[in-house]
Amino acid sequence: MPAMKKDVVRGSRSGRPIMALLDLLGRRWTLRIVWELREDRRLTSRALRTACDEASPTIMQARLSELREAGFVALVQGDGYHLTPLGKELSENFQALSRFAERWAKWN
Amino acid sequence: MPAMKKDVVRGSRSGRPIMALLDLLGRRWTLRIVWELREDRRLTSRALRTACDEASPTIMQARLSELREAGFVALVQGDGYHLTPLGKELSENFQALSRFAERWAKWN
């Protein structure tokens, strides 16, 4: 029973999982981490920090712990962090986002 | 030229729109606001605060300003906040998220 603990997910008093998920994803660097690990990418904690604009290690570790407890990310010693099958499923929800972002940029 | 201003979107130094978008969406309450306004819902600023677990008005206004500058949200006087066509397009990227969240909750 790794995730959905009250310590990990804020704003889940409603009991609706979508709220817990939106809260988890709405923390700084969380979306970015999932994005950087998309499509079976494997990154060490330091490579991940570099990819994430040199975010501070403190918050990076905190976010990685949360994502691991939520079951979205796993660590293989010597091979770095990667998405779990569940994490990949989540990540697929954001696949279209890149194309949308391009359209958005042009729209402005 | 309402959005993608440096004041509004952090971490966009890469010039890649997806980074700017992930940064914008990764701020507290932003995803939640877009979620609450899905499917042509129209909510006054106060109804929106209530829907968002009574988030503080300070940060709510800040997020709404950012979303308006980004072109995702608009305010109609006397009728509340709603998604723009662009905002609806963005919101559609998260439609499947609710079902995923249910599966996630069961998985734990």
Add this chain to the structure above:
DNA sequence: TAGCAATGCTACATTATCTGTAGCAAGCCA
């Protein structure tokens, strides 16, 4: 096998961000 570099992770002081409460001006409607 001693030295070296990389790994995951933590400490801690500074800075940025968010919360909670109060309250303002403007519009509406009786």
Add this chain to the structure above:
DNA sequence: TGGCTTGCTACAGATAATGTAGCATTGCTA
């Protein structure tokens, strides 16, 4: 006029993130 709601702001206190330093462990490699 008076009460009600709207969008929005001020501000002090609390929480979260940053930036730098560094630790213990592991896998080379010389």
